[in-house]
Amino acid sequence: MTTSTYIAGRGFLYWFDARAKLLTVVLLCVLVFLPMRQLGLWVLVGVAFLCAWRATDFKQALQPLRTILFVLIIMVLFTPLTYRDGEFILFIGQFPFITREALVQVNTLIARFLGITYVCSLYVWTTPMADINLAFRWYGLSYQAALVLTLAFRFIPFIADAFRMIQDSHALRNAVRIEGETGKRQRLLDVVPTVTAALVFALKSIPYLAMTLEHRGLGSSVKRTSYRKLHAKGGIFTHVLLSVMIAAVFFLVFITI
Amino acid sequence: MKEINPAKKTALQIALMAVLTAVVVVFTLMFRVPTPIKGYISLCDVIITFSAFLFGPWIAAIAGGLGTGIADVIGGFPQWAPFSFLIHGAQGIIIALIARAGLKKGVPGDAKLFKMILGGVLGMLVMTGGYYLVGGFLHGFKPALVEIPLNLLQSGVGVVLGIIVSRTVLKAYPPVRSLAL
Numbered sequence: 001m002t003t004s005t006y007i008a009g010r011g012f013l014y015w016f017d018a019r020a021k022l023l024t025v026v027l028l029c030v031l032v033f034l035p036m037r038q039l040g041l042w043v044l045v046g047v048a049f050l051c052a053w054r055a056t057d058f059k060q061a062l063q064p065l066r067t068i069l070f071v072l073i074i075m076v077l078f079t080p081l082t083y084r085d086g087e088f089i090l091f092i093g094q095f096p097f098i099t100r101e102a103l104v105q106v107n108t109l110i111a112r113f114l115g116i117t118y119v120c121s122l123y124v125w126t127t128p129m130a131d132i133n134l135a136f137r138w139y140g141l142s143y144q145a146a147l148v149l150t151l152a153f154r155f156i157p158f159i160a161d162a163f164r165m166i167q168d169s170h171a172l173r174n175a176v177r178i179e180g181e182t183g184k185r186q187r188l189l190d191v192v193p194t195v196t197a198a199l200v201f202a203l204k205s206i207p208y209l210a211m212t213l214e215h216r217g218l219g220s221s222v223k224r225t226s227y228r229k230l231h232a233k234g235g236i237f238t239h240v241l242l243s244v245m246i247a248a249v250f251f252l253v254f255i256t257i
Numbered sequence: 258m259k260e261i262n263p264a265k266k267t268a269l270q271i272a273l274m275a276v277l278t279a280v281v282v283v284f285t286l287m288f289r290v291p292t293p294i295k296g297y298i299s300l301c302d303v304i305i306t307f308s309a310f311l312f313g314p315w316i317a318a319i320a321g322g323l324g325t326g327i328a329d330v331i332g333g334f335p336q337w338a339p340f341s342f343l344i345h346g347a348q349g350i351i352i353a354l355i356a357r358a359g360l361k362k363g364v365p366g367d368a369k370l371f372k373m374i375l376g377g378v379l380g381m382l383v384m385t386g387g388y389y390l391v392g393g394f395l396h397g398f399k400p401a402l403v404e405i406p407l408n409l410l411q412s413g414v415g416v417v418l419g420i421i422v423s424r425t426v427l428k429a430y431p432p433v434r435s436l437a438l
Contacts, residue, residue, distance in 0.1 A: 003282075003331055067333045074400045082399035105397070113336075113396045120335035144271055148319065151275030152282065152327065159276075160283045191288075195303060195422050200430040202280045207436070209272035218268050 003156050005124040009055045013122060017232035018131040019138050020239035025123045027247035032112045038104070040254025041111035048118035055126055064121040065114070072110055079106045129153060134230050143224055151209070163198045170194045273436060274319045277308050281324025286332055301325050302384070302415020303422060305345055306377055309353035310423040312437055317349030336395070344387035348412075352380035370420070377416030384412045 013021070032041060052061035079102055086101035124132070130150075137146050170193055232239045285301040305321035326342035329335060355376030385408040392401030426433060 003327075005330060005335075063333065071396055071400070074403050075396050078400040078403070079397055109397045116395065117336045120338070121333075124330055124335045144267070148271055148274045148278065149323065151271070152278035152323065155276055155279035156282050156327075159279045160287060163283055163287060191300070191418065192421055192425060195284075195288075195300070195418065196425045196429055199280065199304075199307065199422065199426050202276050203426070203430060203433055203436065206269070206272045206276050209276060210268040213268040213271060218271065 003153055004129060006128045007056050007060065007125045009126065011051075011055055013051060013055055013126040015233065016126075016242070017236060017239040018127045018135040018230055019236065020232070020243040021123055021127060022132075022135050022139070023240060024243040024246055025119050027243070028119050028250065029116050031247060031251055032115050034251070034255065037254045038107055038111060040250065041108065041115055043254070044115040044250065045111055045118060048115065048122060052118060052122055052125070055122070060125075064117045068113065068117055071113070075109055075113075076106060079109065130228055131230060134226075134228065138230065147213075147218075155205075159198075159202055162201050166197045166201065167194055170197070269436065270316070273312060273316050274323075277304065277312070277316065277320035278324040278327065280304050281308075281320055282328045282331065285325055285328035299328075299411065300415065300418070301328065301345070302348075302380075302412045303418040305349050306352055306380065306415050306419025307423045307426070309349045309376070309380070310356050310373060310419065311426070311433060312353075313357065314350040314353035317353050318346040321349035322346030337391075340387070340391040344384055344391070347387065348380040348384045351383050352376040355379060373420050373423075374416070377419065381409060381412035381416060385409050 016024075028044065032044065049061055052064070080098035083102040083105050084099065086099035088096040088098070089100050089103065090096075090098045127135075133141075133146055133149055136149075137143075170190070281301050281304045284304050285299045288300040301321070301324065304324070305317055308320045309317035322342040322345050325345040326338040329338040329341050353376070356373050358372065385405055388408050389398075389401050389405055392398075392404055
């Protein structure tokens with residue numbers, strides 16, 4: 001199982017510091033809920049899409065759209081049918097389908113959701129997971145919480161491989177089952193031994209990991225060193241300032257008040 | 258009951274949280290049951306319920322919240338990660354607090370069945386209600402109604418399997434009691 005979401009590339013987003021980038025993501029995600037012009041929301045979606053295209057390729061840039069396509073379809077189908085206030089502008093036969101206000105509502109919701117999706121996706125595509133962890137540390141995440149995060153990432157592929165082997169061996173045992181015993185209830189019950197075996201396997205590793213952490217000096221009052229550090233070219237202040245400026249420009253240009 | 262040295266307790270807590278977080282991620286991404294309307298139900302709730310029954314509210318909250326958050330990031334839904342962290346974290350806390358209420362000895366997995374079910378049902382409501390609220394906020398309250406049955410199904414399966422699995426794990430691997438804090 002691949003746990004990395006980072007896609008290697010070049011450009012502004014890769015130069016931009018992980019901490020400032022995180023601040024930009026949060027600011028932009030908050031801004032899209034303020035009273036913005038619809039054009040502003042679509043400009044954000046467009047810019048985010050172009051950044052994704054430049055940072056990766058066209059196919060990868062479409063990936064966030066594909067993952068939320070089903071939700072978007074539900075939004076397009078449901079919102080006009082449930083939002084009935086205002087002047088109807090489209091009729092299907094005798095049936096009044098959509099009002100002007102519903103159209104505005106659908107448009108806003110889709111643009112907002114796409115904007116948030118692309119902004120968040122861009123962050124995890126252009127920032128290595130270790131840098132994201134360090135950025136959280138910079139914003140005050142405790143050493144122990146960061147350690148849990150790092151260890152979890154270290155364990156995911158190991159546990160995933162073990163679980164796959166357990167699944168395969170249980171599937172082999174079930175292969176000899178006679179017909180008529182493969183109903184939904186049986187399939188659900190078949191999950192129990194697999195899950196139990198997988199959990200016991202994972203639980204057995206916990207005492208060893210706890211012991212290792214102790215031997216590595218967990219709980220010591222000596223300040224911990226860090227193998228990796230974040231370096232912001234030009235200084236972190238410049239990056240944070242840039243981050244605030246991006247959000248402020250976006251806010252001032254497209255605010256409706 | 259023998260008191261555990263605080264440093265040892267911290268090491269054990271971190272190990273428990275890290276491994277269970279990894280297990281939640283794996284169960285969210287690997288054990289998926291397809292649903293008729295082009296979606297998947299994951300088994301992450303099984304591990305959250307299991308963690309809540311056996312290891313208490315904080316381990317369940319961190320493992321459940323962090324695990325589902327990481328799974329969202331890895332699985333291509335990073336916009337849901339902070340919300341999953343909060344919702345599944347709250348789900349773990351609620352299940353554990355109710356299941357272990359009044360339990361003086363043993364692990365929460367020894368709790369009475371009705372308490373486990375009650376905790377599980379309230380956890381289901383927290384999870385379904387939480388995703389409905391966030392879904393409504395992100396893409397409209399009416400379209401978010403579609404997700405309610407699927408979330409109820411996912412968390413319902415999670416509670417049933419979580420209760421069964423916590424009992425079977427206690428039988429299959431008795432030393433797990435020594436890990437419960």
